Amino acid sequence: MSNTDIALNRENGRKSVWSFLASEFKPKGKLFTPFNLISIPVIITGVILIVIRFAKGLGAVTNLSQETPWGLWIGFDVVTGVAFAGGAYVVTFMVYILNLKKYHTIVRVTVLNGFLAYVFYAGALLLDLGKPWNVINPIIGNSFGVSSVLFLVAWHFLLYMIAELIEFSPAIAEWLGAKRARKILSGMTLGAVILGITLSTLHQSGLGALYLTAREKIHPLWYSEWIPILFFISSIFAGLSMVIFEGSISYKVFSDQISEKDHKSHHDIIHSLAKICAVTLFVYFFMHVLNFVHGKNYEFLGTRMGHWYLVEVIGFVLLPLVLFFHSYRRRNLLLVKIAAVLTMLGVIVNRMNVTIIGYNWDAPVQYYPTWKEIVVTLAIISIEIWVFRWVINRMPVLREAPSWAKD
Numbered sequence: 001m002s003n004t005d006i007a008l009n010r011e012n013g014r015k016s017v018w019s020f021l022a023s024e025f026k027p028k029g030k031l032f033t034p035f036n037l038i039s040i041p042v043i044i045t046g047v048i049l050i051v052i053r054f055a056k057g058l059g060a061v062t063n064l065s066q067e068t069p070w071g072l073w074i075g076f077d078v079v080t081g082v083a084f085a086g087g088a089y090v091v092t093f094m095v096y097i098l099n100l101k102k103y104h105t106i107v108r109v110t111v112l113n114g115f116l117a118y119v120f121y122a123g124a125l126l127l128d129l130g131k132p133w134n135v136i137n138p139i140i141g142n143s144f145g146v147s148s149v150l151f152l153v154a155w156h157f158l159l160y161m162i163a164e165l166i167e168f169s170p171a172i173a174e175w176l177g178a179k180r181a182r183k184i185l186s187g188m189t190l191g192a193v194i195l196g197i198t199l200s201t202l203h204q205s206g207l208g209a210l211y212l213t214a215r216e217k218i219h220p221l222w223y224s225e226w227i228p229i230l231f232f233i234s235s236i237f238a239g240l241s242m243v244i245f246e247g248s249i250s251y252k253v254f255s256d257q258i259s260e261k262d263h264k265s266h267h268d269i270i271h272s273l274a275k276i277c278a279v280t281l282f283v284y285f286f287m288h289v290l291n292f293v294h295g296k297n298y299e300f301l302g303t304r305m306g307h308w309y310l311v312e313v314i315g316f317v318l319l320p321l322v323l324f325f326h327s328y329r330r331r332n333l334l335l336v337k338i339a340a341v342l343t344m345l346g347v348i349v350n351r352m353n354v355t356i357i358g359y360n361w362d363a364p365v366q367y368y369p370t371w372k373e374i375v376v377t378l379a380i381i382s383i384e385i386w387v388f389r390w391v392i393n394r395m396p397v398l399r400e401a402p403s404w405a406k407d
Helices: 005-023 035-054 072-084 087-097 101-128 130-140 150-175 179-214 225-254 260-295 298-302 303-330 334-359 371-394
Strands: none
Touching: 035 371, 072 101, 072 179, 072 225, 072 334, 072 371, 087 101, 087 179, 087 225, 087 303, 101 130, 101 225, 101 260, 101 371, 130 150, 150 179, 179 225, 225 260, 225 334, 260 303, 260 334, 298 303, 303 334
């Protein structure tokens, strides 16, 4: 073959790759769906507000101050969002370490959900930094305390995102038809899973450890030396509740991509996850009771904050615990979904109590997020869902891998 022929083949190869990518970025399905009609204006408004934030500073769009430097974007986008991404390390642990093959069908979609959560919620950190370019400091160690919990959490975030990308990368290789790359990446999966599980358990508790330094600022009903352990345990049932919630929606929206075999196993998987949620919720509830008894905070129960604490513990911990247990015994799928939603709401309430409501609770001026902060948060979530849907519709996440990848 002449040099001219080789050059022509390379040129044709480049054109075919670009043609493939161009075709994949074309819309698939209906454009005027309820979700699209609602999310597009939210995303546009959110992007405009983000531009204003970077142009004029945090004060232009938030109610943050020197007294309350962390608000909704940290409390919800990061601290709560990372808990909901916990399903990825739990499911990969069950599949690759415990060798529970029945969960294999939900590995890719769970890892994808976790990866996107970390990318978008870690990206949300840039919005909260007064000088966003300083985000590199934890990585290079520039003017940053290497003994700080934030230093550890930052590195854990970065390395875990890389680990999750490697875990998901075989699906990307299958989408691109890269057989050799797929083989190499599949061989790296187990190592990435082990690294990811280790990092995830550390930074889930590490986020809680951040608040150990704020003893004088957090309400006694929510402050505890066990916050790191409570954050870690709650990430298990928070992540699995998200898997149940997101999986139930995905199995309806993308039902045409799911094989008959996977459809039949879906209910059994949901009930098994409900059992795990019930056990971890029981441990979490028991630790809350011990913490309350040892803290001797009885005098606060008659206050407004005490009533709100009881709503959280009874309504969003004990109640879903009972529902998960009952639904597993009765094989009631509807109760599982209700319990999952209540659990997710409970995790949101707990994280908001620790980071916002119970933080600086006795300060004369309380922090309330502006409508702009809320819209930006909704925009970030909407963009994440758009990306999630785009990937599902194009890559073998829910549908079976190509035949050549099974060899």
